[in-house]
Amino acid sequence: MDPHSILLRNASLPSRPGLHDVALCAGRIAAIRPAQGTAPGRGTDEVHNLDGRFVLPGLWDNHVHFTQWVIRQQRLDLTGSGSAADVLALVAAAVPAGTAGQTLVGFGFRDALWPDAPTRAALDSVSGTTPVVLISADLHCLWVNTAAARALGIAGADGGLVREAECFRTLEKLEDPDAISFEAYRRAADAAARRGVVGIVDFENADNLQLWPERVRHGVDALRVEVSVWPDRLADAVGLGVKTGDVLDERGLITMGPLKVIVDGSLNTRTAWCWDPYPGLPAGRKHSCGQNTVPVQELRTLMAAARNAGIGAAIHAIGDRANTAVLDTFEELGMTGVIEHAQLVQEKDFARFRELGLAASVQPEHAMDDRDVADMFWPGRTGRAFALASLHRAGVPLRLGSDAPVAPLDPWFALASAVSRSRDSREPWHPEQCVPAVVALAASARGRSGVQVGEVADLAVTEADPLTATGEKLRTMPVSATLLGGRFTWRDF
Structure with a gap:
């Protein structure tokens, strides 16, 4: 059987003038050429006229607790x-x-x-x-x-x-x-696809290596999923011999991801591990500077075991002291990887992310949720809180996510907050930490800010140009279609 082919007619592409025809074949982008109007797509299985809608890389939510x-x-x-x-x-x-x-x-x-x-x-x-x-x-x-x-x-x-x-x-x-139906998982995955999502990184503390392939077999197939392993399941993953990047299911949708370790708490709970104490904590509250929930020596042991088994590391660090400790550990072990959240970072530590080859997985919507809490409990430090621009200027690769259910599984919320630092008509909070739309889009699309011939056809089709839309328009961006490997997972035209 010939590979299935799709022609997307009259597509707009961000940062490219004119209209284009985008040809897909066997799950990849086969060609991009100037639009041919309504000429028939000879030899093409499907032809869809986009009427000027925008084609862009499919979006990822790089931090989700899916269950x-x-x-x-x-x-x-x-x-x-x-x-x-x-x-x-x-x-x-x-x-x-x-x-x-x-x-x-x-x-x-x-x-x-x-x-x-x-x-x-x-x-x-x-x-x-x-x-x-x-x-x-x-x-x-x-x-x-x-x-x-x-x-x-x-x-x-x-x-x-x-x-x-x-x-x-x-x-x-x-x-x-096991008590949640496959249908419930399928509805949630389909809802994400309707927002242009093609993949997630799942940090649920569960037997993800077994659960996700089983979900795919039962029709939960609208997303690619990179699955994590937590410390209590690390030995099992090592015993199975799986490495980060290994494909775990027959359809190639599920891949092995990193070890996830939580080394401190959170801002709202006032347990993020900081160099400075939290003001105004209730009498008798321990850990005035937050908590180091996994001791650094234990973290080092866990990360070394993962490294030796070919498993990457994604380490939760919110407070500035936690970020310093995690950076030190990556450096001592000679590992690359990801720091999850990086909400409060010392000025001298921004460059260390880049020097150590680390990415920062950040959730811009949290800055909007937590701006008032940060002003109260991190006084005098909020200029380096949720500091996307500081990380970007330092050359650190950004990965945007939601931490759903902490924020909605909708990358457009993250994009809007990243470029505007505003929500609900409030004044931008530390607008110097805004990043350009092209940076935010790439951080939501695994480094892709546009579509190129030869790439996997994981695509989103939108009604407006995400590179010129305002923050509020990004938040409500209409998504007309999503394709996963050249297969429509959502279409509304």
């Missing part, structure tokens, strides 16, 4: 809450009065700026015997009631709050990927 994103829709939505009282009202309305039932799980609270404190007693008062687990928007903190602490064996709750390691252990108890 968490899928099940977010099943959880009590706390994202609009502005206080502990707001959350308690939502819980009270969701808990059947006077009855015990299944665990109620909520998601999305951000307590850093609340005027009142979350307490276990207050949550008990509205939930009774129903176990309640409320997950913070940054996934680093839980607010739990007494019934949940007993049912799930949660230890060390500080007035009802559970942070970092105990939080992650509890999240694993709440998650059962």
Whole structure:
């Protein structure tokens, strides 16, 4: 059988004048030539007239917790809450009065700026015997009631709050990927494809090497997925002999990615590991400068084991002290890799990313979510917070992502925040850290800022030029089609 061919007629290409015909064959871009109007595409299986729509590289979300994103829709939505009282009202309305039932799980609270404190007693008062687990928007903190602490064996709750390691252990108890239907995963993947997404890097702490190929076999095939392995599954991955870049499924959609290690906490939970203390922490709160959640010596051992097995490293570092420690470890081991988040970086450390051959995987939408929290808890340092332009000027390759469900799995949000540092009509926050649209697009498309002959036909078709659109127009960019290896995963024309 001849390879399937598609001709995209009358396409606009960012930064190129005129209209073009883009020919695809066997999953690759076979030719790009001046448009031939409506001349028939002889020998072509499909011909589509784009009427001037823009063809650009398909987009990647380089940091996703996919199962968490899928099940977010099943959880009590706390994202609009502005206080502990707001959350308690939502819980009270969701808990059947006077009855015990299944665990109620909520998601999305951000307590850093609340005027009142979350307490276990207050949550008990509205939930009774129903176990309640409320997950913070940054996934680093839980607010739990007494019934949940007993049912799930949660230890060390500080007035009802559970942070970092105990939080992650509890999240694993709440998650059962086998209990989520393949249809739910397929809907989430298809929704991402409708926004021009062709691939994700999945940092879910799960048996991704087995789960994702199985999902593809059951029709979850709208995305390429690079899967990670966490420390507790590293030995298994090494035993299987898989290396970063290895293909894990028959269709070539799933590849082995990096080791993921979390070495500090988060800004909203005030556990990101910093050189300076957090102002105004509650009395008795430990770790005034944040937490080093994986000791540096342990990190070094894990990264060395991954390096020796041919597995790359993607290390979570948010605070400036965490970033320095991770940079030091990469340097000591002679490894290249990725630092995830890099939210607060010392001025002298920006150049070290480039010198060590490291990429920065960053989430620009977090800067919009956290700007007020950063102003309060990182005073005098926000000029080097979420510092995309500083990283870019230093020659550091950027990779944009969402950290979904922390922010929506929609690369256009990241693009908009990267180029404008603004949302909801607010004044730009540290506009000197904006990056040009061409930089943001490349950081969302695995380094591709345009389409070239010979490349895999992972493409997005948009109604407007992303290189000239304003930040707000980027945020709502209409996507007319997405192609994965020359196969339409979404089309609306």
